[in-house]
Amino acid sequence: MKERNLIIIAVIAYLALVFVGWDDSIATSPDGRTILTFWHTYNDQEEVILREIIKKWETGNPKFTIRPVRIPFDGHKPKLRTALTVGQGPDMARVDWSFVCELARKNAVVDLGTLGFETIRAQYLPAAIGSCNVGGKFYGLPDQSNCVAMFYNRQMFRDAGLLPATAGDSAEAGEFENVLPKTWEEFIEFGKKLTDESKGQYAFAMLNTLWWNLTFLNTYGARIVSEDGTKCLIDSDAAVGAVEMMASLFAKHKIEAGAWRPGAITPEQGFVNGKYAMIMMGPWNLAKFKNAKMDFGVGLIPAGPAGTSTNVGGTDVVIFKGSKYAEACYSFLTFFTNAENQVRWCTALNQLPINLGAYDLVKFEDQHLMTFMEQMKHAGPNPVVKDFGLLEDLVNPEIEAVLSGQKNAKEALGSAAKKVQERLLDS
């Protein structure tokens, strides 16, 4: 009996100790420095360089220490939303470009203009910084930017007689200029030579989400929303032309595999398996395709009426309003993305720079990355809306209805424009 009582007392004492001693607001390190929490989504290699840059910054800022906390990229939005809802958000975070507008509209992040951002704004790549611009104010800095370009399977090009049989295995500088079609008209002609339905081989495979479709839309000069973010423009003649052309690749010219349909083999899988000759893809898959021992090249997106173009992806870093040390966070993030650190970052990780000062200093051995740098110069602006997910939910089904031949492009985009205006822009 005595023993049982002792155990009960011990358990109660332990719980009381935990309850009293629990403090989730530990803000200083054992050596007395103020901790700044940075939630990020970098991979192992990226985190090594991140820690190296943090160390450099801490040397010049001895009062602070940065605690990087890795969270998975898939699901970083709900994780941050939940943390902010319960008041447990970090000081700063790396977020997908499409999330910045939502964070700004919900008054969760700091307007960098109040910290002197105007003086250094010109350093950043205009296409990348565009996603941080909400109503003329900048709520984040780009830390990583990418776009898509056209990947092509060189073996399939050789087999179709579109590349000399003697062409080597490695992509040669400037090869894309001679090999890939320069316009969508040429692309269709190439497509007919590369498609062999009896072998299950298709010239092209595409996904149907607005972000991927921006590539087509941008080559036609179409815009999704007006610059001031008040009017939906997706039913413009340019957009209708772009979507009609997209649909024709599948339905009329039969050079697209139907990879946009639910359950179909994705462009990435089909490309690796040698079933799709061309796909739009970003630089993040270069290593994967190389590891798969693929013989591939990368070229510019074929030009539409507005020339070659692409979309802009990537991530931004933001400072949360809940942070007591916004200035220190700003100091770190501008240091992290300055030209010198960008050169180190991009060279070590084979990534595209977002700081214009680093643009001419970064030289990649991989010619594919040089193609991406060239493509990036022609990127069109992304639509900045308070909920990009909702924009996709409203637009994607309508474009699918066009691709599957159930609606014409004008009717579908008219319907999409009405929904976007009512449920996203006016609400």
Next chain:
Amino acid sequence: MAIRTSQDTAVAAGFLSPFMLLFGTFLIFPIFYSFYLSFFGSPTDYSLSNLEFVGLANYKRIIGDFQFWWSLGVTALYGVISIPLGICASLALALLLDNKLFGKSFFRSAFFLPNVLDMLVVGVIWTLIYAPKFGALAQITTWLMGENNFFNTTGLLGSPYTALLAVVIAMVLKGAGFGMVLFLAALQNIPEAVYEAADIDGASEWQKFTKITVPLLRPIIIFMVITGVIGSLNAFTEIYAMTSGGPQVVMGGETVGSTSVAGYYLFKQFDSGNYGYAAAISYMLLIITLGITWLQQRIASRNDAMEAKK
């Protein structure tokens, strides 16, 4: 004696308290809190403390929301196809394995195994099976019928007219093992003497099945119908894993997802941060579920009363 009883009650309450604490925090509280949320609009920031009270506006919005009613229709269709198919598949497996078969134990485990697997995993596996051009089904049909067949060109999940059926088939085969175990237990509880009496009366195998086996399995069938209805109204993971609500179909000029069941539509609303509207939808679904369950039990008890009169 009274002291002893109150002491027992205190001890029981003490043992129950950890569970009750978790139950209250993660089930009871969210149930009432989501009801409370259903009277509020979408938050303008990330705080849930300054939501705008909108009264019954979310419920009124549901009435005019075509997408919601469409998703409810898809859910009903999903239930109408999947429940009978599920019962038939489970019963067929149980009848098959109730015989003296070689390797019976192995097949019982094998058929039950998919039920243990996660819904998401099963969904992804079936997506690969159905995939046009490279999926297992496409390969088999190409071998049998040549390149130009529907399973190879479009795939079951690629057409708005077959996608729901494809999901149903996958889920029926996943869940059949569980129903099979229930039916097997019930079959083994039917006394042999009943069948022997029927044999003496000259009943055929079909008559024995329809007049003895099925009526005696009725409690299991009713149980499976009720859980099937609840399962259909809660269907989400299989749609998330296999179709994301698509493919799209145009109905009366409106573009809607052919597999967008109510659970998936609810998720999309929640995912977009429309907490109040999502909560109102979940309460609407709760009311519908309770109504259907009540109706089923009324019908079942009336049938029982009629049987008793006979």
